[in-house]
Amino acid sequence: MHFADRIIKTCEEKKSRLVVGLDPHWALIPDAFKQEHGPNPGAVIAAYMCQVVAVCAPVAVAFKPQIAFFEQFGVPGFQALQQVLEEIRKQGALVIMDAKRNDIGSTAKAYASAYFGSEQLPAAFESDSLTVNAYLGKDGIAPFLEKPEKGIFALVKTSNPSSGDFQDVKIEGGETLAERVAATLNQWNEPTIGQSGYGNAGAVVGATWPEHMKLLRDKMPRSLILVPGYGAQGGSTDGVRVAFNPDGYGALINSSRGILFPPDLAENGFKAVANAASAARKDINRAIGA
Amino acid sequence: MHFADRIIKTCEEKKSRLVVGLDPHWALIPDAFKQEHGPNPGAVIAAYMCQVVAVCAPVAVAFKPQIAFFEQFGVPGFQALQQVLEEIRKQGALVIMDAKRNDIGSTAKAYASAYFGSEQLPAAFESDSLTVNAYLGKDGIAPFLEKPEKGIFALVKTSNPSSGDFQDVKIEGGETLAERVAATLNQWNEPTIGQSGYGNAGAVVGATWPEHMKLLRDKMPRSLILVPGYGAQGGSTDGVRVAFNPDGYGALINSSRGILFPPDLAENGFKAVANAASAARKDINRAIGA
Numbered sequence: 390m391h392f393a394d395r396i397i398k399t400c401e402e403k404k405s406r407l408v409v410g411l412d413p414h415w416a417l418i419p420d421a422f423k424q425e426h427g428p429n430p431g432a433v434i435a436a437y438m439c440q441v442v443a444v445c446a447p448v449a450v451a452f453k454p455q456i457a458f459f460e461q462f463g464v465p466g467f468q469a470l471q472q473v474l475e476e477i478r479k480q481g482a483l484v485i486m487d488a489k490r491n492d493i494g495s496t497a498k499a500y501a502s503a504y505f506g507s508e509q510l511p512a513a514f515e516s517d518s519l520t521v522n523a524y525l526g527k528d529g530i531a532p533f534l535e536k537p538e539k540g541i542f543a544l545v546k547t548s549n550p551s552s553g554d555f556q557d558v559k560i561e562g563g564e565t566l567a568e569r570v571a572a573t574l575n576q577w578n579e580p581t582i583g584q585s586g587y588g589n590a591g592a593v594v595g596a597t598w599p600e601h602m603k604l605l606r607d608k609m610p611r612s613l614i615l616v617p618g619y620g621a622q623g624g625s626t627d628g629v630r631v632a633f634n635p636d637g638y639g640a641l642i643n644s645s646r647g648i649l650f651p652p653d654l655a656e657n658g659f660k661a662v663a664n665a666a667s668a669a670r671k672d673i674n675r676a677i678g679a
Numbered sequence: 680m681h682f683a684d685r686i687i688k689t690c691e692e693k694k695s696r697l698v699v700g701l702d703p704h705w706a707l708i709p710d711a712f713k714q715e716h717g718p719n720p721g722a723v724i725a726a727y728m729c730q731v732v733a734v735c736a737p738v739a740v741a742f743k744p745q746i747a748f749f750e751q752f753g754v755p756g757f758q759a760l761q762q763v764l765e766e767i768r769k770q771g772a773l774v775i776m777d778a779k780r781n782d783i784g785s786t787a788k789a790y791a792s793a794y795f796g797s798e799q800l801p802a803a804f805e806s807d808s809l810t811v812n813a814y815l816g817k818d819g820i821a822p823f824l825e826k827p828e829k830g831i832f833a834l835v836k837t838s839n840p841s842s843g844d845f846q847d848v849k850i851e852g853g854e855t856l857a858e859r860v861a862a863t864l865n866q867w868n869e870p871t872i873g874q875s876g877y878g879n880a881g882a883v884v885g886a887t888w889p890e891h892m893k894l895l896r897d898k899m900p901r902s903l904i905l906v907p908g909y910g911a912q913g914g915s916t917d918g919v920r921v922a923f924n925p926d927g928y929g930a931l932i933n934s935s936r937g938i939l940f941p942p943d944l945a946e947n948g949f950k951a952v953a954n955a956a957s958a959a960r961k962d963i964n965r966a967i968g969a
Contacts, residue, residue: 412786415799457782457789463803464761467754491779491812492747493839496702499747509705513753522781522812525837526844547815549783554816558859559851566856569848 391583392518392540393613397638398585399450399483404679406633407670408485408615409445410645411438411473412455417650431465434458438469439476441649444663446480448670451517453485453615453643467514474515484516485615485641489544491522491529501532505539518542520593520615523570527577530590534581540589540613545571545605548595548618567601571608578612587613587639596642599628606632606639614640620647620669626676637679644669681873682808682830683903687928688875689740689773694969696923697960698775698905699735700935701728701763702745707940721755724748725762731939732763734953736770738960741807743775743905743933757804764805775905775931776806779834784818791822795829808832810883810905813860817867820880824871830879830903835861835895838885838908857891861898868902877903877929886932889918896922896929904930910937910959916966927969934959 390398400406413434426436442452454473459466477484490500498507504519506512518540523530533541546556546567556567564572571592578590591613594605606614614632619625619642632640644666651665673679680688690696703724716726732742744763749756767774780790788797794809796802808830813820823831836846836857846857854862861882868878881903884895896904904922909915909932922930934956941955 414785455782455786455789457780457786457793461789461793461797461800461803463793464754464757466803467757471754489781489812490747491781492745493837495704496745496747499745499751503747503751503753507751510751513751513756522779522814524812524814524834524845525839526841526846528839528841529837544814547783547819549815549818551816551818554863555814555856555860556816558856560856561849561851561853563851566845566848566850570845573844 391537392589393587394583394585395517396450396483396613396641397587400638403448403450404674405448405450405670406640406642406673406677407449407666408451408453408641408643409441409449409648409666410453410455410487410617410643411441412645412649413438413458414646414650417646419655429465430462431469434462434466435469435472438473440659441662442473442476442480442482444659445648445666446482448666449482450641451483451485452477453487455645456486456488470514484518485542486514486516486519489520489522491525493525494528494532497529497532501535505533505536518591520544523574530577534577534589537581537583537589540591542591542593542613542615543570543574545574545592546594546598546601548597552595568604568608571605575609575612578609582611587611591615593617594632596625596628599631602628603631606634610634615643616640617643620644626672629673630676633677637677642673681827682879683877684873684875685807686740686773686903686931687877690928693738693740694964695738695740695960696930696932696963696967697739697956698741698743698931698933699731699739699938699956700743700745700777700907700933701731702935702939703728703748704936704940707936709945719755720752721759724752724756725759728759728763729766730949731952732766732770732772734949735938735956736772738956739772740931741773741775742767743777745935746776746778760804774806774808775832776804776809779810779812781812781815781819783815784822787819787822791825795823795826808881810834813864820867824867824879827871827873827879830881832881832883832903832905833860833864835864835882836884836888836891838887842885858894858898861895865899865902868899872901877901881905883907884922886915886918889921892918893921896924900924905933906930907933910934916962919963920966923967927967932963
């Protein structure tokens with residue numbers, strides 16, 4: 390099934406726009422959990438994230454593993470990632486692999502094979518979509534858009550404090566670089582539009598920049614926008630409202646630490662995680678009047 | 680030892696500016712070699728690349744593994760990468776990990792840990808330097824510049840046909856985005872300069888754009904420039920000459936396919952690889968009059 394169509398259908402079915410980011414910050418995993426599942430750190434993060442996936446799946450459209458937190462553990466980290474991906478598939482949710490990969494054509498093809506598979510190889514880390522960095526232009530992006538059932542989210546305006554160093558640079562004509570990237574991405578998205586009216590070339594725009602969000606949404610009316618920075622990074626539901634189209638769709642709001650490590654985690658365990666995910670879904674739905 | 684100082688010292692000792700790119704294109708590895716070292720593709724690429732490293736080490740300043748070609752094989756690919764890294768260290772050459780990683784602060788820290796190690800974790804894939812994408816600005820780059828013995832090469836102007844989509848966009852004032860990135864990178868490089876006069880915040884500028892190279896070199900006089908695109912991608916030695924400073928240093932020229940898979944490979948095996956590397960070194964040295 391077409392990637393964006395599947396996202397929209399899942400939003401409808403789960404009445405949710407929530408993505409749960411899987412960032413296994415080692416220091417935030419409770420010591421008791423580490424002792425129970427250790428000593429191999431790969432086994433600890435796999436066990437923790439699989440439990441998160443199981444309890445959040447009813448309210449999460451997709452899960453977004455942040456690959457850096459697995460990569461830092463090397464081979465055991467990648468083995469953990471494969472277990473987590475299997476659990477996500479088992480729970481019937483989608484995978485947004487947050488890897489921000491980027492390279493020239495032939496190398497971009499190898500990355501596409503790693504996450505989406507190729508004629509020669511099965512996917513090593515099977516994902517439904519991948520975050521990418523578009524600085525190399527179209528031929529670095531095209532290999533990720535060959536299969537209609539797979540999608541991308543390209544960085545447009547990131548949530549971090551220094552995002553303006555380049556993204557806010559004014560280009561000739563007065564728009565910012567981020568706006569130019571959005572307009573170009575919109576062109577790449579057009580040929581990929583499915584029955585839902587949305588295409589497979591989505592964008593990343595941080596919840597920390599509501600003033601940019603409206604402008605960027607207008608430039609990409611038929612792109613899915615993945616919105617990080619909600620919750621722990623300070624983005625508010627007011628800030629995310631403008632990411633949505635008037636139809637109430639078109640954006641996915643990511644929360645990571647706020648759900649994975651809620652304040653009552655020590656007391657209530659994964660029940661606290663489930664509650665945090667439900668509360669985030671409700672909060673977002675209220676903001677958009679869904 | 681300071682990263683850039685170590686690069687310059689190795690250039691002097693080996694009388695070379697050559698970097699050998701390790702891109703294990705599966706289809707280009709001879710069938711006979713696959714049969715001898717298979718059936719595990721990870722074992723095949725590890726064996727091939729370790730032999731390349733052993734025969735090229737006398738003339739290569741550094742080796743640049745292209746991680747996508749390992750990543751596509753999943754866990755066996757990453758195990759192969761670790762074997763190749765061990766061989767590079769054994770041969771006393773430097774590692775430029777070509778991973779083009781990029782993310783916001785806390786996640787960039789996790790990537791830095793994966794390749795350079797951290798207080799909590801040893802490096803999973805120990806490297807001397809890493810290619811990075813600077814689209815997220817300074818706080819996405821800073822975590823990679825904390826250790827003086829480690830360096831980065833940030834994408835400025837890439838070698839691929841579509842690189843101009845964003846990199847050539849004119850910004851207010853008339854310069855291109857690539858020039859702005861170069862000027863900003865130069866600022867980030869200043870506090871990292873070692874005894875050699877070069878700093879640890881290097882740049883990637885493709886050999887396929889000699890007309891941009893001169894301009895970008897001038898904007899980053901004390902940055903190391905890693906130059907891909909020489910050889911198989913069509914970049915010429917004339918194109919790479921302008922990457923160097925008048926002192927004959929400051930640039931590293933990468934060749935991948937032309938060395939890994941030379942035309943007489945079937946006939947002469949790894950002797951052909953060694954000859955191709957020697958010829959590339961000589962060709963570059965002649966171009967710069969070294």
